[in-house]
Amino acid sequence: MNTAQFLIIFISAVFVNNVILSRFLGLCSFIAISKQTKPALAMSLAVMFVTTMSSIITWLIYRFLLIPLNMTYLRTISFILVIATFVQFVEMVIRKIAPPMYRFFGIYLPLITVNCAVLGVAVLNSDMFFSNDKPVPGGFIFSAFQGICVGLGYTLAMLLMSAIRERLELCNVPKALKDFPLGFIIASIMSMSFMGFNGFKF
Amino acid sequence: MKDSFKELIKGIIKENPTFVLALGLCPTLAVSISVVNGIGMGIAATFVLVGSNLIISWIKNFVPDRIRIPCFIVIIATFVTITELTMKAYFPPLNRALGIYVPLIVVNCIVLGRAEAFASKNNVIRSLFDGIGMGIGFTLALILISAIREFLGAGKILGLTVIKGFQPAFAISMPSGALLVIGLLLGFFNLIKKENK
Numbered sequence: 001m002n003t004a005q006f007l008i009i010f011i012s013a014v015f016v017n018n019v020i021l022s023r024f025l026g027l028c029s030f031i032a033i034s035k036q037t038k039p040a041l042a043m044s045l046a047v048m049f050v051t052t053m054s055s056i057i058t059w060l061i062y063r064f065l066l067i068p069l070n071m072t073y074l075r076t077i078s079f080i081l082v083i084a085t086f087v088q089f090v091e092m093v094i095r096k097i098a099p100p101m102y103r104f105f106g107i108y109l110p111l112i113t114v115n116c117a118v119l120g121v122a123v124l125n126s127d128m129f130f131s132n133d134k135p136v137p138g139g140f141i142f143s144a145f146q147g148i149c150v151g152l153g154y155t156l157a158m159l160l161m162s163a164i165r166e167r168l169e170l171c172n173v174p175k176a177l178k179d180f181p182l183g184f185i186i187a188s189i190m191s192m193s194f195m196g197f198n199g200f201k202f
Numbered sequence: 203m204k205d206s207f208k209e210l211i212k213g214i215i216k217e218n219p220t221f222v223l224a225l226g227l228c229p230t231l232a233v234s235i236s237v238v239n240g241i242g243m244g245i246a247a248t249f250v251l252v253g254s255n256l257i258i259s260w261i262k263n264f265v266p267d268r269i270r271i272p273c274f275i276v277i278i279a280t281f282v283t284i285t286e287l288t289m290k291a292y293f294p295p296l297n298r299a300l301g302i303y304v305p306l307i308v309v310n311c312i313v314l315g316r317a318e319a320f321a322s323k324n325n326v327i328r329s330l331f332d333g334i335g336m337g338i339g340f341t342l343a344l345i346l347i348s349a350i351r352e353f354l355g356a357g358k359i360l361g362l363t364v365i366k367g368f369q370p371a372f373a374i375s376m377p378s379g380a381l382l383v384i385g386l387l388l389g390f391f392n393l394i395k396k397e398n399k
Contacts, residue, residue: 022377024231028311031224073287076305077279084272116228116309123302176393177385180224184385191378 005138006145013149015197019117020157021190026117030158031183040162041155042101046090048151050112051121054083055147058122059129059140067133079122087112121150160190206331213335219312220343221391226312229303230344231380237360240348241341242296243303246285248337250307251316253281255333258321274317275308282308312340350383351375 019025026047033043058079066072090112095102112118125146129139136142164186173182219225226247233243257277265273286304289297297304307313316336321329353359355375357368373379 021381024228024377024380025306027227027231028225031227073283076283076286076308077276080275080279080308081272084275088272116306119309120302120306123305127302174389176396177389178392181385181389181392184381184388188378188381188385191376191381192373195376195378 005142009142009146010149011197013146014153014156015194018153018157018194019120019150020154021187021194023120024116025120026115026154029112029115030154030161030187031180034158034161034183035165037159037162037166039101040158042098044151044155044158046094046112047115047117047154048148050083050086050090050115050118051151051154052144052147054079054086054118054122055125055143056140057082057086059125059143062126062130063135063140067130072133075123075126076119079126080119083118083122087118117150117154121147157190161186206327209328209331210335210338213332213337213339214342215339217336218339218343219315219336220340220347221388223312223315224388225315226310226340227384229306229310230340230347231377231384232303233300234344234348234351234380234383235355235375236299236352236358237345237348239296239299240344242289242293243300244337244341244344246289246300246304247307247310247312247340248334249285250278250281250310251313251337251340252330252333253284254278254313254317255321255329256326258317259324259326259329262322270322271314271318274314274322278313278317279308312336347380347383347387350387351379355379 013019017023020027020030029043029047034040061078061082062072062075066074066078091102125143128146129136129143161183165183168182168186177185213219217223220227220230229243229247233239254274254277258274261273262270282305285307286297289300289304316332320332324332349359351374353364354371355373357363357365357370371379374383
């Protein structure tokens with residue numbers, strides 16, 4: 001376990017394999033909530049919190065429950081259950097603390113449960129940091145760190161996108177491309193520029 | 203019967219999950235590199251949709267409202283696990299090509315979206331047809347996108363060369379190409395919708 005490994009995970013999760021722009025995880029919320037910066041930031045923070053916590057919890061479940069009991073085929077069910085519980089918790093907190101934000105999110109907050117980024121990072125962690133059902137040394141810390149980095153990557157893409165779309169409000173765009181379609185075309189150009197990070201080698 | 207037929211048809215064009223409702227885009231973009239992958243993902247998602255719609259519309263009256271989403275998710279995850287294990291046993295190359303996107307069917311917005319918006323409010327027969335219709339709509343959308351991408355990105359369709367000497371644009375099979383194709387397709391469908399009004 002050394003700094004280089006952390007740096008590799010960081011660069012890979014935030015830039016090279018950005019959750020949204022190269023793995024396509026969490027696209028629905030990315031397109032739907034990125035119209036303004038403030039809700040986009042709130043959503044990103046909620047996702048970052050959930051990815052970090054669920055990485056930690058799912059690693060523990062995989063290591064101490066599913067592997068000893070030889071039930072790794074239950075990975076999908078157990079991971080999604082933990083995540084769903086967690087999202088309900090986050091939802092309750094937001095409803096208590098910020099009701100206007102809660103109303104704004106509407107259907108998209110319960111849909112963090114079905115935000116692919118959250119389950120995606122849990123599945124990736126269990127693929128990357130376990131070999132033949134044995135934990136890789138330092139895997140726990142790496143999983144948690146990867147959770148944070150995936151959340152950061154999501155936040156980065158979300159903030160860039162919402163800033164672009166705020167300015168786009170002032171532009172005259174073809175009617176048929178308004179909202180969703182233009183969002184994808186912008187994301188495509190962003191993804192192309194993120195491809196430049198592919199050259200980084202350690 | 204006419205009623206159920208209507209539920210079946212609406213998922214294919216009028217409420218197409220991909221192009222009109224813009225749901226379930228993550229797997230659509232990730233697996234649409236080749237038509238074979240697209241069809242495989244479409245069939246897997248259709249199986250999960252039909253199964254979960256059926257069970258959810260059947261048990262909707264016993265499930266307390268507050269915990270309905272976790273309940274729905276467990277049901278969906280069960281069907282996904284069945285699909286995952288079947289695919290691993292009988293179609294290992296397809297399973298490798300689809301990778302982490304098979305377990306991720308569980309978080310496909312279409313499946314939970316239909317469970318929440320349709321199956322939890324309608325009877326078993328209508329939910330069954332809704333599931334089949336949405337599944338077919340999703341599969342057709344996947345075939346369309348993957349055919350475009352496979353043709354432009356690799357010069358092939360279903361692994362066969364279509365035009366000799368065609369210089370493929372490699373960028374279309376990269377992630378950015380997927381986003382570009384779906385953006386333009388969504389715009390195209392918007393245009394058709396506006397002109398029909």
